[in-house]
Amino acid sequence: xxxxxSGKAIRMDNQYLHVELADGRIISxxxxxxxxxxxxxxxxxxxxxxxxxxxGIEWPTLDYHLSIESMLIGAHHQQAA
Numbered sequence: 001x002x003x004x005x006s007g008k009a010i011r012m013d014n015q016y017l018h019v020e021l022a023d024g025r026i027i028s029x030x031x032x033x034x035x036x037x038x039x040x041x042x043x044x045x046x047x048x049x050x051x052x053x054x055x056g057i058e059w060p061t062l063d064y065h066l067s068i069e070s071m072l073i074g075a076h077h078q079q080a081a
């Protein structure tokens with residue numbers, strides 16, 4: 001994987017976390033991979049920002065970090081540094 005994969009926006013529904021990449025692709029992973037996000041209320045879920053050159057996502061009120069690369073390779077328990 002290359003570190004050039006960066007996010008542009010995210011969206012969540014009842015089943016999936018969807019990340020729109022800077023190159024226009026949209027990747028989706030099961031929301032149940034991320035128990036912290038599943039347990040969070042809507043206010044905390046929408047409170048995110050991109051980190052590490054937009055290669056990761058942080059939810060500061062949840063103290064949760066997610067690597068976009070880990071979503072692509074299916075490593076659902078890895079977090080961004």
